[in-house]
Amino acid sequence: MKHPIISPLWIWAARDLMRHPYEALLLVLSLTSLIAIMGAALLLVEAVSHEATDLLKAGPSLVVRRISGGGWVPLPKRESLQLAKSVPGVVHARTRLWGTVLGPEGPVTLFGVDQLEGDLLLAHQLSRRPAAGEAVIGHGVLSQLNQTVITLTGQETLNFKIIQILEPHTSVATHDIVLLDATDAGKLLGVPDGFASDLAIEVFHEEEEQAIVPDLAAAFPWPVRITTRREAIGSYSAGWARLGGMTGFILLPALTALALIVAGTIRDRLGRRYEVGLLKALGWTSTDLIRLQMYRAILLAMAAAACGMLSACLLVFWPGSPWAGFFLSGWQTHPAALHINASGAFWVLVQISAIIILPFLTATLWPALKGVAADPQDLLQGHER
Amino acid sequence: MKDNVIDRGLECRGVTLIHEGAGSHAQTVLQNVSARFHAGCIALITGVTGAGKSSLLHILAGLLRPSSGTVYAAGQPVSRWISAYRDLWRRKVGMLFQNPHFLYDLTALENIMLPLAPRGFDGATVRKRALTLLDQLELSQLAGRNVATLSGGQKQRLSMARALMGEPLFLLADEPTAHQDERGCRVMLQLLQAAGENEATVVIAAHDARCIQANIADDRWLLANGQLKRIE
Amino acid sequence: MQPDKLTAASRIVRAIVILFVLAAAGILLASFAGSPQQRIRLFARSLNLTSPAFIAAGHALRHPEFLHPAVDLCFSPLLGNPPPDPHALLFEPRAPLVSEGLR
Secondary structure, eight states: OOOOSSOHHHHHHHHHHHHSHHHHHHHHHHHHHHHHHHHHHHHHHHHHHHHHHHHHHHSOSEEEEEEETTEEOOEEHHHHHHHHHTSTTEEEEEEEEEEEEEETTEEEEEEEEOHHHHHHHHHHTOSSOOOTTEEEEOTTSOSSTTOSEEEEESSSEEEEEEEEEOOGGGHHHHTTEEEEEHHHHHHHHTOOTTEESEEEEEESSTTHHHHHHHHHHHHSSSOEEEEEHHHHHHHHHHHHHHHHHHHHHHHHHHHHHHHHHHHHHHHHHHTOHHHHHHHHHTTOOHHHHHHHHHHHHHHHHHHHHHHHHHHHHHHHHSTTOHHHHHHHOOOSSOOOOOOOOHHHHHHHHHHHIIIIIHHHHHHHHHHHHHHHTSOHHHHHTTOOO | OOGGGGGGSEEEEEEEEEEEOSTTOEEEEEEEEEEEEOTTOEEEEEOOTTSSHHHHHHHHTTSSOOSEEEEEETTBOGGGSOHHHHHHHGGGEEEEOSSOOOOTTSBHHHHHHGGGGGGTOOHHHHHHHHHHHHHHTTOGGGTTSBGGGSOHHHHHHHHHHHHHHTOOSEEEEESTTTTOOHHHHHHHHHHHHHHHHTTOEEEEEOOOHHHHHTOOOSEEEEEETTEEEEEO | OOOHHHHHHHHHHHHHHHHHHHHHHHHHHHHHHTOOHHHHHHHHHHHTOOSOSSSOTTSGGGOGGGGOTTOOOOOOGGGOOOOOOHHHHHSSOOOOOOOGGGO
């Protein structure tokens, strides 16, 4: 007789599922929902933390801010740049003019673009640098993206003509940003000409970030607060960890549902003594019986994992998916888009396997192991028709 | 008797079976039973209802372990083997139950394909063999029917087809002609005879007169009071 | 040819395997195709951005420095100008303040 490539037991396992189709369908739906809920929560935390870390790594090595007893004060551009560049190890320093002002639908991050920055931007994303009275806005600033004018309230209330909306794919960095001409930004933020919000500094080596801080602090004649990239990443990581903790509350009811599925599966499998006895009497070995049960469970788990993971990905990564914004809180408009990361998705799948699929397979395996050791006649006893 | 194939037969030595009843009540079903059933021969065990014929067949088929004594198959003490080896050995056994056991929500054809399902054979080949057997047992038209809808006689013939699916070396038939009409009875006996001619060890337990009078058995045994005696 | 229900079972097995492979491939492809990280990084670098925009502006998590208890770095002009520092008026500029975590 010919031997097929795929064991016919897989087909018999599927046939076994067809004997109780509604039960199998409900089981797949339950597992799919569990995987989708858990997967979405885990994927969200993973994606946010991965992309944030990635973005922060692209940011400046150090940010220097001038502070006083009352808080933040602007720093003089020219003097600060000279002082920063005089510190050995600093390879590049730029002043930034930015802050938070009130937009039409909530706070927005305002960024003043001067000539130099404008040139850089032109090379990447901007069609042109915003001139006086013009604005380039991020994808999440307005819920209605067909508006032509935006009103911003800071020290003054000013209207700006929208000349460009940044592409959604850059939203990880620019979602709530409004780019203005530097003079307009200064007016709104209350920063006088020749002053900046802070100083962005690049150092030669990543390892120097920490080492250069005391020298840099000493170079300025006023008190400064210096934030290293590592510190920023650390702060965000703490935030994502809190977010991860919040997902735990979502997982609790999901885990309760899983416990019910596992208990139901064990009870169902233990109730199939007659079948086990009959198949053993027909020459099925214990291994065959265990394989059949496992293949049956694997087919269910594969279907549920595929549907569940796809649903989870759609829930988290589908552009403008509103629940993620709601979950993270703070978005009045569209939440920022997230992107799938292969290693992250794989890691979430591993976690899902450990939390959901493994207990389900164990719930199938354990009764199978328990049943197959008995003599066939003992299993068939009392079931004669 | 065919001496050249004698070693491939079944043998039980000093087999005793005690059913543990409720409380302290224990019933001795078989007592020190010893017999040899040769390959290529048909053995017929007769006895009244409840004499223990089915229990003896179950012990010979490896479905039940005796309380004491040993069953040998082709000279090997199969009843003493561990479960995993007994499982493998059972593949060589075809068992026809007195009350046929089936998976009642599968079709007739699927049920008789079951013995070969885990053995890795191509599905089309298995199906072809199953259809041939159904044809021999005049059940072709019932292949796609649910087993639960079949009559007692049809189930018994289906059970015979399933027992023959794996081309067994040991065929054990418990009341094979029960619930059969004359034509069905003839077909069943012909298949049992054919199995014997193919060098299988065939053991039949029956108290149906048609089976006893058919005169197909090479050896005849009588089981009474837990004792098995050869009828010369 | 196999009996009907076994044929259907065989199709179910194939469908599940294909579904699983397609889902895995889809996620993998989306992870490569839909990841403009390099372009975002360039943009963030050109603007010298220090914080991701997953969270709306004004939210504490939006500004990592905001979490630091010693410094109020909410750059909102709506909060008004800070009062003058008496130390700066009376004394020579003091030694630079370095955050606790950096000492």
